[in-house]
Amino acid sequence: MWKYLLKKEFKQFLRDPGxxxxxxxxxxxxxxxxxxxxxxxxxxxKLVMVDNDCSxxxxxxxxxxxxxGYFEVKDIVNxxxxxxxxxxxxxxxxxxxxxxxxAKYIEGDVPATDALPVGIKVNTVNGTRGSIGSQxxxxxxxxxxxxxxxxxxxxxxQSPQIDVTETYRYNEFLDYKEFMIPALIVIAITMxxxxxxxxxxxxxxxxxxxxxxxxxxVSKAAFIICKMVPYVVVAYFMVFSCMLLSWLAFGYGCAGSxxxxxxxxxxxxxxxxSFGLLVSNYSENAQQAMFVIWFFSMAFMLVAGIFTxxxxxxxxxxxxxxxxxxxxxxxxxxxxxxxxxxxADTWKDLVCLVGIGGTTTLWAILSYHKTN
Numbered sequence: 001m002w003k004y005l006l007k008k009e010f011k012q013f014l015r016d017p018g019x020x021x022x023x024x025x026x027x028x029x030x031x032x033x034x035x036x037x038x039x040x041x042x043x044x045x046k047l048v049m050v051d052n053d054c055s056x057x058x059x060x061x062x063x064x065x066x067x068x069g070y071f072e073v074k075d076i077v078n079x080x081x082x083x084x085x086x087x088x089x090x091x092x093x094x095x096x097x098x099x100x101x102x103a104k105y106i107e108g109d110v111p112a113t114d115a116l117p118v119g120i121k122v123n124t125v126n127g128t129r130g131s132i133g134s135q136x137x138x139x140x141x142x143x144x145x146x147x148x149x150x151x152x153x154x155x156x157x158q159s160p161q162i163d164v165t166e167t168y169r170y171n172e173f174l175d176y177k178e179f180m181i182p183a184l185i186v187i188a189i190t191m192x193x194x195x196x197x198x199x200x201x202x203x204x205x206x207x208x209x210x211x212x213x214x215x216x217x218v219s220k221a222a223f224i225i226c227k228m229v230p231y232v233v234v235a236y237f238m239v240f241s242c243m244l245l246s247w248l249a250f251g252y253g254c255a256g257s258x259x260x261x262x263x264x265x266x267x268x269x270x271x272x273x274s275f276g277l278l279v280s281n282y283s284e285n286a287q288q289a290m291f292v293i294w295f296f297s298m299a300f301m302l303v304a305g306i307f308t309x310x311x312x313x314x315x316x317x318x319x320x321x322x323x324x325x326x327x328x329x330x331x332x333x334x335x336x337x338x339x340x341x342x343x344a345d346t347w348k349d350l351v352c353l354v355g356i357g358g359t360t361t362l363w364a365i366l367s368y369h370k371t372n
Contacts, residue, residue, distance in 0.1 A: 001218060005226040012200075013230045019196065023234055027241035030188045031249060035177040038184065038307075042132040046092040047071040048083045053117070055103035057148060065096060065140045070133075087123055094133050095121040096141075106148045116145065170255075170338045178252050182333040183306040185242045186268075190297060190326060192238060193231045193269050197276030198293040200227055201368075202286045224365045228273040235269045236262070256336035260343055264336070267350060268329040270357035278364040300326045328352045 014020055049062050066073045074092050077083050083095045099117035104110050120137050124130030171178050204210040213223065239261065246252045254261065276293060283289035303317055304326035310318055321327045328349035335341035343350065 002222060002226065005218065005222060006229055009226055009230050013196075013234075023192070023237065026188055026192065027238055027245055030184045030238075031181065031242050031245040034184050035180055035250075038180055039176050041176045042129055042136075043070055044072045045070055045094055045129070045133045045136065046074050047094050047096060047137075048074050048086055048092045049076045050080050050083050050095060050097040051076060051078065052100050053098050053102040057103040057106045058098040060148070061098065061102075061141065061144045062096070064144045065137065068136065068140050070136045084121075087121070090123075093123050093129065094137060095119075096137060097121070106145065108149070116141075177250060178338070179334070181242070181246050181250075181252060182337040183330055185239060186306065186326060186330045186333055187301055188238055188242065189235050189265065189268060189329075190272055190300060193235050193272035194276045194293050194297050195290070196234075197227065197231060197273045198279045198283070198289045199276075199286055201277060201280035202283050202289045206285060220368050221365050224274070224277055224361070224368060227277055228270065228361075231273045232266065232269050235265060239265050252337075254337050255340035256342065260336050260341075260346070261333070263343070264329060264332045264346070264350060264353065267353035267357055268325060271325045271353060271360055274357060274361040274364045278360055278367060281364060281367045281369075300324050303327075304330055306330050325353055325356045 047065070049065070051058050051062065062073075062076065065071055071094075074086070080095075080097060083092070083097070086092045087095060097119035099119065101110065101117045105114065105117055118141055120134055120141070122130040122134045122137075168174060201210065204213070243254060243261075275296070279292050279296075280289055283292065303313075303321050304324050305321065306326065310321055310327070313321065332341070332346040332349040332353075335346055339345075
């Protein structure tokens with residue numbers, strides 16, 4: 001009986017003209033397109049400079065800012081009002097103003113207690129871009145002032161500064177793509193194993209084929225479990241395809257065990273496939289099922305720490321996140337991929353996923369009725 005049920009489900013999956021093609025194309029989109037689109041690194045900040053000092057020192061500092069790689073210098077003007085007009089029009093993101101007396105400050109001809117004659121103004125309509133842009137500008141200005149005043153290595157009569165060397169663990173080059181690829185794989189598995197099962201039983205209801213299954217002696221548990229098996233195969237294909245493409249395209253490998261990846265992926269497949277079937281049980285048509293699973297999928301992805309850390313969320317959002325299966329799967333996948341975490345490090349995530357998956361699977365079985 002199980003053999004014929006599984007054969008039926010795989011045939012039903014492969015007969016759909018769009019689903020197999022979408023399954024084949026999704027890994028390419030996830031690895032070769034989405035990491036660049038979901039990149040939260042702030043670069044190409046549009047900058048205009050106002051040079052009221054017109055000295056060699058001001059020119060050198062402007063050159064340092066322009067060569068940092070974070071800024072796109074749009075213009076160098078002499079009038080602050082002209083720069084402000086450009087910001088008001090939305091043409092620039094930041095203004096660096098070098099006031100008169102900058103060269104004298106660098107050369108030490110003014111008291112050390114005087115303020116640095118440099119002003120920074122940023123457009124904070126986009127708060128994140130504005131905040132990070134101001135930090136970049138502050139860093140460039142501070143670095144130039146320290147080097148120009150001879151503060152980097154110690155001079156006669158001064159104590160040399162402590163040389164601090166930074167090393168980065170797990171993501172040596174601070175590459176945001178490397179951080180996002182495990183999360184994008186999580187999103188892909190969630191969408192494929194949530195949407196497709198949600199449409200499965202509903203589509204059989206609409207075609208009328210579900211009535212043929214309801215009159216057979218097949219148990220509800222066997223029916224629901226066999227519905228989930230094809231999505232296990234699909235999800236594993238997507239996970240390993242994404243891992244292979246990320247290694248070929250970017251050179252990113254998995255620092256941890258592939259067996260751990262398989263274990264957590266299986267647990268998450270059970271959660272999402274059973275949840276999709278649960279939605280399908282309560283839906284009368286495909287449109288209703290699609291809207292419900294879309295609502296929950298978006299909520300899962302936004303409150304899971306995938307794009308923003310859980311620590312930055314308010315307390316009520318953290319409570320919601322702890323009931324979210326993506327929170328545990330994303331945490332485990334990032335730990336395995338980037339840090340080489342083992343089951344000894346991530347067992348709490350696995351226990352939570354298994355608990356949620358067992359609950360949704362049992363609910364899906366109990367909520368399926370063979371009679372109206």
